[in-house]
Amino acid sequence: MTHRRTRLPRGLAWISGLCLLGLTSAAAAERPAPDPAAGRAAYDQYCARCHGLTGSGDGVDAKRFYPRPRDLKLGVYKFRSTASGTPPTDEDLFQTLAQGLPGSNMPDWQFLSEATRWQLVHYLKSLSPVFEATPSQPLALPPDPGAGHDRARGQALYQELGCATCHGAQGRANGRSAAGLVDDWGMKIRPADLTQGWAYRGGATPKDILTRLMAGIDGAGMPSYAEAITPVEDAWHLAYYVASLQEPARWHMGLKPAQIAGALPSSVEDPRWRKAPMTTLRLRNVVDATGAWVEPPTVRAVTLQAMANREAVVWHLIWHDPSPESGSPPDGLAVVLQPAGTEGDNVTLHAWPYAGSPALDVCYWNAQDQTAGEFLAKDIETIRGRRAVQTSLLSQATYAEGRWHLLLERPLHAAQVSGGALLGGQVFNALAVMIWDAGEPGAQSVSAWIDLDLRQPSTGAAASH
Ligand code: HEC
Ligand code: HEC
Known part of the structure; x- marks a missing residue:
């Protein structure tokens, strides 16, 4: 325990010191005030090898990965709970750091203390003016129909909305528009193989999928369907249908x-x-x-x-x-x-x-x-x-x-x-x-x-x- 405390950057040690003295609330301890030096230090140590020293996605290891590590200066984020075109919430960024992006080379950062992860969130926000300029607009999700969802309606929406043109009729990423897509960062991008639940970076549950449908995957050419699905409740049927396309992987040695x-x-x-x-x-x-x-x-x-x-x-x-x-x-x-x-x-x-x-x-x-x-x-x-x-x-x-x-x-x-x-x-x-x-x-x-x-x-x- 002691050695962990001593490894905290100076600013954080100060904050946790305050907590011990009861001078600040528990919530503030979880989410420390921005300390740019601490954020920068953690970024340099853990993130720069992929995202580059300045955040432009050109770290020494960047080329070997698909998708490429993100250019964080553009301020465009894929995995959000917010309206398309608006930045992610702090919680979205915190969640990306806690869980990583499964199926990509973006690891999770569970081993870092929560305080360090919050400093990284602050630091990420400092890399792009978007966060100051555009307020994030959290989306309200319709209520989950649970077992009452309608698979046939979901399947019909999958066809009507053109999901198959990119993702393919069975979800195997072989739609006729799948080839030749380029993302906002100028890199090749492919539609997700929806049968590979383990590779959904934003999570594979119906709720995760619903969130992607409502928010879109900004930068990757996958639009938001928040306006296209009426009534909006029907988006759940589609989300459940997509989840049903997943085939379990059997990772045996x-x-x-x-x-x-x-x-x-x-x-x-x-x-x-x-x-x-x-x-x-x-x-x-x-x-x-x-x-x-x-x-x-x-x-x-x-x-x-x-x-x-x-x-x-x-x-x-x-x-x-x-x-x-x-x-x-x-x-x-x-x-x-x-x-x-x-x-x-x-x-x-x-x-x-x-x-x-x-x-x-x-x-x-x-x-x-x-x-x-x-x-x-x-x-x-x-x-x-x-x-x-x-x-x-x-x-x-x-x-x-x-x-x-x-x-x-x-x-x-x-x-x-x-x-x-x-x-x-x-x-x-x-x-x-x-x-x-x-x-x-x-x-x-x-x-x-x-x-x-x-x-x-x-x-x-x-x-x-
Ligand atoms: C081993 C390489 C690697 C390291 C180290 C790494 N990342 Fe990433 N990161 C990636 C890749 C690859 C992506 C792009 C994944 C994608 O587009 O699906 C990414 C994407 C992201 C995103 C974008 C999420 C979104 O919603 O679009 C954020 C934020 C991020 N990384 C933050 C960090 C932070 C902070 C660190 C250090 C604590 C870090 N990354 C370390 C590889 C890495
Ligand atoms: C214009 C092509 C295009 C269309 C149309 C499209 N998508 Fe996508 N979709 C993509 C791309 C590209 C990605 C991968 C983005 C990436 O790798 O960052 C993706 C990713 C996804 C993901 C994976 C998200 C994750 O967490 O990794 C889901 C789920 C998804 N799409 C569902 C759908 C559904 C359902 C529809 C129809 C309503 C649809 N898509 C329509 C291009 C498209």
Whole structure:
């Protein structure tokens, strides 16, 4: 406790001192009077690496993120409870600092004391004249119908108001106006994938969504619908409908394929997939050979299922991509395995290849050839160019409404790739996924490693333990 107090900036220590003496109210202790020096010090320490020393969004780490860290000098804020075109309330800013912006690279700041967070709020306001010039206009929200909401009315509004033109009919960010949007800061911006509740930066509950609809997402080209929805109460039906589009992510560190006695599924339509366990993997961008971060990817997550019999494993991979393209590089996916005799999961995939890194065993499919092959690859170019294919693999892909489904089958022990991964037996194997999107040729994404548990059920005498 004591060490925490001594680390408070001088002005704050003074304020908390006053509280102890009972000279000021509890409310004032929570929300200290502005102390520009304290705000600036906290900003320099915690925020400048992304938002830049002057607040113009050009910190040393800025380029690697999507969306970019905000230029705070423009005074345009996305996540507000106020009318479009008016600044956020102090509480809105405080909440952004407490919760961060999930799904973006803006962290939460729970570990800072409330007093420090209030100083940061004051400091943010000092960066733009908007706060002095324009009073914020808090919005009154209509009462929540709760279980009485009307999904059909919500769905009709989603169509009538043109949400689908940006967000797509199923919410997968593949509407016809989704490509080519630019935000107020001059950066590329994409409509949110409404099925990914975990990536809603302003919160994923119907109330959060309602607030976004009423307030708009200023700067990002998503207008306010406060005037467009009549009666305004109906906005709740739309908010509930949008929330119903969310698909739960399953963040597991491993994947245990379902063991099948007979033939493996050869189609994504096989009803057995409905019951197979799922793992969701988050994708991130990589660094290129010069050590610079390449553009952040459009494809932010991939869902994985698997089934296996005694001969082979078949993976079912599902990812959202606004359009099925065969550009250069074409839409494509590689399941990455650790080669026999290596500890592949020690490889830092977002920086691979680097000095001393091993070749990786990749099972690569792309939308141009619509076929899959396996090989050991030393670098990304070898993968994309399919330069070293040693054996072809069974694959089947379908694309509809902003979503790829891919089946990829790989023999267990009988890999015809010299030095290829030996799957199964009694060891864990590691698996990762790389994805390419022709619509975003400068981007490249990779997941973390997960455990692929293909250990066979032991037979006979092994019952002893
Ligand atoms: C690791 C990078 C990073 C750091 C560190 C960081 N931010 Fe951010 N911040 C972001 C990104 C990225 C966005 C843009 C997210 C978006 O547009 O959805 C953002 C957006 C914001 C916004 C805009 C919210 C809105 O409603 O539009 C505020 C305010 C903000 N940051 C404040 C801060 C403060 C204060 C700190 C330091 C305590 C900080 N940030 C530190 C990355 C960062
Ligand atoms: C002109 C294109 C456009 C239209 C039309 C549009 N949006 Fe959006 N929407 C966006 C963009 C762009 C973003 C992402 C903004 C960002 O990344 O900062 C977004 C984000 C969102 C979010 C995510 C907010 C969060 O917390 O991250 C929701 C929810 C949403 N829109 C719902 C809707 C609904 C419902 C409609 C119809 C009433 C709609 N949008 C119409 C472009 C649009």
